[in-house]
Amino acid sequence: MPLDSSSYSLAQFSTQAAADGSSYLEMGQTKIICTVNGPQESKRGGGSRDQSNAARIETDISIAGFSGVDRKRHGRGDKRTQEMQHTVSSAFSSTLFTHLFPHSTIAIAIHVLSQDGSLLAACLNAATLALVDAGVPMSDYVVACTTGSTASYASNDEEADPLLDLNGLEEQELPFLTVGTSGGEDKVNVLIMETRVQMGRLEAMISVGLDGCKQIRGILDDIVREHGKKALNSRVN
Amino acid sequence: MAPYTNIPLSPAELSYLYTSLSQTPPIRPDGRAPTQFRPLVAETDILPSANGSARICFADGTEAIVGVKAEVEQSRVSGAATGQVESEGVLGLGTGGVGDVDMDEEDGDEEATRAGKGEEGWVEVAIEIPGMRDDDALPVFLSAMLTEALLADGELKDRLWINRRFHWRLYIDILLLSQPLSYPLPLLSLTTHLALLSTRIPALISEKDEDPLFNDDWEASRFLYPQSKTASGGHRKPPVTLLMLSVSENVIADPSREELAVADAVVAISVAPTTGLNAESAYKTVALRTVDPPSRLTGAGVPTALNTTAGGTSLSAAEALALREKDQGQTVWRPPRGGVKRAMIAKMIKMVTEKGGVGQEVLEGLAGVET
Amino acid sequence: MPSEPAPSTNEREFILAALRENTRLDGRALDAYRPISLTFGNDYGTADVRLGKTRVLAKISCEVATPYPDRKFDGIFTITTELSPLASPAFEVGRQDTPELLLSRLLEKTIRRSGALDTESLCLVAGQKCFHLRATLHVLDADGNLVDASCLALIAALLHFRRPDIEVHGEDVTVFDPREREPVCLTIQHRPFCVSFSYYHAGEVMVQDATLLEEQCREGEVVVSMNRFGEVAQVAKYGGPPVDGLSVLGCMSAALERVKGFDKMVTEKLKEDEKRRDAGGLMAELSAENERPVEGGDRVML
Numbered sequence: 001m002p003l004d005s006s007s008y009s010l011a012q013f014s015t016q017a018a019a020d021g022s023s024y025l026e027m028g029q030t031k032i033i034c035t036v037n038g039p040q041e042s043k044r045g046g047g048s049r050d051q052s053n054a055a056r057i058e059t060d061i062s063i064a065g066f067s068g069v070d071r072k073r074h075g076r077g078d079k080r081t082q083e084m085q086h087t088v089s090s091a092f093s094s095t096l097f098t099h100l101f102p103h104s105t106i107a108i109a110i111h112v113l114s115q116d117g118s119l120l121a122a123c124l125n126a127a128t129l130a131l132v133d134a135g136v137p138m139s140d141y142v143v144a145c146t147t148g149s150t151a152s153y154a155s156n157d158e159e160a161d162p163l164l165d166l167n168g169l170e171e172q173e174l175p176f177l178t179v180g181t182s183g184g185e186d187k188v189n190v191l192i193m194e195t196r197v198q199m200g201r202l203e204a205m206i207s208v209g210l211d212g213c214k215q216i217r218g219i220l221d222d223i224v225r226e227h228g229k230k231a232l233n234s235r236v237n
Numbered sequence: 238m239a240p241y242t243n244i245p246l247s248p249a250e251l252s253y254l255y256t257s258l259s260q261t262p263p264i265r266p267d268g269r270a271p272t273q274f275r276p277l278v279a280e281t282d283i284l285p286s287a288n289g290s291a292r293i294c295f296a297d298g299t300e301a302i303v304g305v306k307a308e309v310e311q312s313r314v315s316g317a318a319t320g321q322v323e324s325e326g327v328l329g330l331g332t333g334g335v336g337d338v339d340m341d342e343e344d345g346d347e348e349a350t351r352a353g354k355g356e357e358g359w360v361e362v363a364i365e366i367p368g369m370r371d372d373d374a375l376p377v378f379l380s381a382m383l384t385e386a387l388l389a390d391g392e393l394k395d396r397l398w399i400n401r402r403f404h405w406r407l408y409i410d411i412l413l414l415s416q417p418l419s420y421p422l423p424l425l426s427l428t429t430h431l432a433l434l435s436t437r438i439p440a441l442i443s444e445k446d447e448d449p450l451f452n453d454d455w456e457a458s459r460f461l462y463p464q465s466k467t468a469s470g471g472h473r474k475p476p477v478t479l480l481m482l483s484v485s486e487n488v489i490a491d492p493s494r495e496e497l498a499v500a501d502a503v504v505a506i507s508v509a510p511t512t513g514l515n516a517e518s519a520y521k522t523v524a525l526r527t528v529d530p531p532s533r534l535t536g537a538g539v540p541t542a543l544n545t546t547a548g549g550t551s552l553s554a555a556e557a558l559a560l561r562e563k564d565q566g567q568t569v570w571r572p573p574r575g576g577v578k579r580a581m582i583a584k585m586i587k588m589v590t591e592k593g594g595v596g597q598e599v600l601e602g603l604a605g606v607e608t
Numbered sequence: 609m610p611s612e613p614a615p616s617t618n619e620r621e622f623i624l625a626a627l628r629e630n631t632r633l634d635g636r637a638l639d640a641y642r643p644i645s646l647t648f649g650n651d652y653g654t655a656d657v658r659l660g661k662t663r664v665l666a667k668i669s670c671e672v673a674t675p676y677p678d679r680k681f682d683g684i685f686t687i688t689t690e691l692s693p694l695a696s697p698a699f700e701v702g703r704q705d706t707p708e709l710l711l712s713r714l715l716e717k718t719i720r721r722s723g724a725l726d727t728e729s730l731c732l733v734a735g736q737k738c739f740h741l742r743a744t745l746h747v748l749d750a751d752g753n754l755v756d757a758s759c760l761a762l763i764a765a766l767l768h769f770r771r772p773d774i775e776v777h778g779e780d781v782t783v784f785d786p787r788e789r790e791p792v793c794l795t796i797q798h799r800p801f802c803v804s805f806s807y808y809h810a811g812e813v814m815v816q817d818a819t820l821l822e823e824q825c826r827e828g829e830v831v832v833s834m835n836r837f838g839e840v841a842q843v844a845k846y847g848g849p850p851v852d853g854l855s856v857l858g859c860m861s862a863a864l865e866r867v868k869g870f871d872k873m874v875t876e877k878l879k880e881d882e883k884r885r886d887a888g889g890l891m892a893e894l895s896a897e898n899e900r901p902v903e904g905g906d907r908v909m910l
Contacts, residue, residue, distance in 0.1 A: 016294065016414060019298070029285060029286070033302075060367070062365060062412070064302075064304055065408060066290070066408070066410050069286065079709060079712065079716075083846075086846055090846045091846070094847065094850065109367055111414055113283075114284050114287075116286075183849075186853040187852060189845075189848075190847055191845040192843065192844055192846075193842060194721055196722045196723070196841050199840050200838070202857065203857055206856065
């Protein structure tokens with residue numbers, strides 16, 4: 001299933017001058033701003049110095065009160081958000097060269113301005129762009145997307161094609177999973193599924209998801225290269 | 238300590254900055270005129286899920302996004318509300334609409350019926366600053382200041398009134414997306430201003446005290462701040478809060494982070510266009526607060542006479558104090574002790590509200606922002 | 609911040625080298641579990657699971673409460689996990705850190721979100737009264753694989769639990785004392801179990817039921833939750849080095865086998881417990897004293 005690349009056309013680099021790296025990403029109506037600060041000395045904790053020999057990745061996701069249909073304040077202690085923060089942090093722990101920056105922190109701040117499905121996937125993609133913008137060395141992009149299964153329990157048709165890149169309504173109705181890749185085409189970095197689904201369907205869902213990731217990877221890569229060219233040209237002139 | 242206070246400037250640099258800002262005309266580090274604003278990038282109506290939204294990037298890289306959401310809420314029926322039944326339909330009986338004689342086609346009637354019926358609790362401002370808890374002093378103080386300015390005209394809350402049983406509840410969520418490099422109040426205020434200007438509320442179809450029913454058509458929605466002209470020929474607009482700073486005898490608008498570090502006094506002035514008929518000036522001050530300037534937390538310089546490494550003598554504590562007092566910041570930097578003359582505040586207010594002043598410049602500049 | 613002492617470099621190297629040769633420190637096969645023991649307490653709704661040295665105690669309790677205004681027809685079901693210093697010096701009281709967060713989220717997704725418990729059956733009077741079912745999980749000893757042990761304990765405890773019988777007349781609800789009327793089982797719609805896989809050497813070596821030491825050396829983990837019909841309730845791989853898509857699918861089929869085993873074991877243990885309780889046989893149950901309705905007294909009116 002081809003991915004609608006036009007919905008990704010709104011991915012921007014360096015949106016904020018105050019941060020080391022920043023990005024803005026729209027996936028349909030899901031809109032995310034991501035800023036990266038660091039690698040820098042960890043701010044937290046007076047006295048006890050960070051003795052680790054690799055950089056720590058700290059992620060902070062804040063979901064704006066106006067991001068959904070109804071206004072809702074999302075506290076920082078929300079377990080679902082904390083789980084997402086953990087997922088983003090550990091997804092990048094294997095691709096970033098954290099060992100180059102001992103005793104330091106890479107802070108990823110993600111602001112969700114509008115949410116309409118594929119939230120975790122959008123967070124991961126936006127964070128990749130922002131980390132590239134910040135110039136943090138990495139071995140590969142982390143790209144993610146969602147897939148949903150349309151086959152119903154009753155009809156039991158395993159043939160039905162899974163959907164790619166779900167919006168909010170589809171996520172409510174269909175079993176879906178978020179898959180993220182890095183370091184090769186069939187390498188699964190992140191795999192999160194929270195809805196009940198028959199085991200037989202997972203294979204198709206994952207393979208469609210991996211295929212989607214490949215497409216998104218291409219799109220992100222184009223954006224990065226485009227931005228790189230622009231940056232290079234402005235340097236020359 | 239607030240995060241915007243850690244300024245990496247030495248006493249010598251502070252002293253230099255202070256002296257150059259005290260010249261007539263003041264010499265600002267970035268070469269601006271005293272009342273000149275830094276360029277900013279703004280856009281409005283950026284979020285489909287909010288009633289109104291805006292984003293502003295300041296030149297120093299700080300960025301804020303504001304989303305306004307309106308939700309229908311059932312009003313608490315109080316004794317006062319039922320007592321007002323007879324007075325309904327009598328024009329301008331409320332307290333909030335004094336001097337606001339509206340000449341609009343259909344708006345006028347509506348405006349008058351709801352006058353004075355709004356409640357201040359219907360507007361809720363929430364500020365999120367990265368790295369700070371919601372109940373930290375800075376967000377709480379900033380949201381109190383912004384709410385105060387917004388409610389000052391007394392009209393906004395009345396426009397949230399739907400009927401005797403229902404009202405709109407206005408949630409203004411302010412997100413500071415970057416670290417607060419300088420005092421973020423003007424940034425947040427300008428963004429809120431733009432977001433409120435773009436805020437639209439669905440048109441009401443139901444009548445009187447029925448359960449409210451709204452028009453689905455977003456095109457038919459009306460602006461929270463009506464676009465029609467007021468009696469004085471201006472537009473109704475939410476206020477903006479600007480920072481003015483005084484150094485010696487000079488007043489400076491839109492201070493940068495470094496300038497704040499040497500300010501004698503910092504005053505936050507909220508200005509809004511006047512809506513009354515026979516007002517002298519087109520702009521009025523709706524709220525005013527003095528802000529604790531970060532300059533008070535800077536370190537003082539050491540006079541040469543006291544500097545033992547530079548050949549000075551070590552004096553007793555009392556003598557050293559006397560010497561510092563006598564110096565009065567003439568030769569070395571001394572953090573200001575606060576306090577500002579009344580005349581200075583008057584001068585600041587005048588600079589903001591006068592015709593062609595700072596307030597007008599900002600409001601007109603923001604009016605030019607395309608949605 | 610107290611933390612578990614990290615294994616020494618030698619220890620780590622040894623474990624990794626051994627795993628490369630498909631050997632584990634305790635001689636188990638890669639997909640073998642440590643001996644599992646499941647015992648039920650004297651009260652209904654207590655289950656004690658031991659997995660090698662790991663020990664988890666689950667306790668279910670219930671009370672009458674007001675349902676959430678946005679979910680009028682549902683009862684309330686909460687899962688609380690407690691990682692106390694009792695289990696390991698790395699756990700601190702009152703501080704919620706990542707292991708605890710992940711444990712509670714995984715259980716939440718496996719059991720609550722997958723609809724294992726029919727919360728509608730806990731509703732008494734719509735919008736006014738419902739049962740609030742609390743599942744509390746105490747980790748008594750932590751030696752790796754807390755997730756699987758906790759999930760097993762929780763499901764077993766839920767199946768074992770009996771809630772007081774009730775009678776609804778309009779808006780009046782009578783909750784009967786266990787002595788008056790035999791308490792009733794909960795409506796469990798399916799039984800999902802968690803199986804976690806730790807992987808090493810870029811996903812080439814997948815290990816089930818890792819001990820604490822093995823967990824400290826691993827690159828990452830994949831947690832799969834499913835029931836014996838192969839319905840996957842949840843899959844979680846939170847980052848870490850990427851693994852091959854096929855080996856994730858391999859985890860699924862391995863998990864299915866494991867879950868079938870879990871399911872069978874729980875069923876058997878429940879039967880044993882039933883027998884133990886039913887010592888007097890049917891005759892004791894049918895004795896006339898129990899049949900007589902009790903006037904007033906013990907009845908709890910709400």
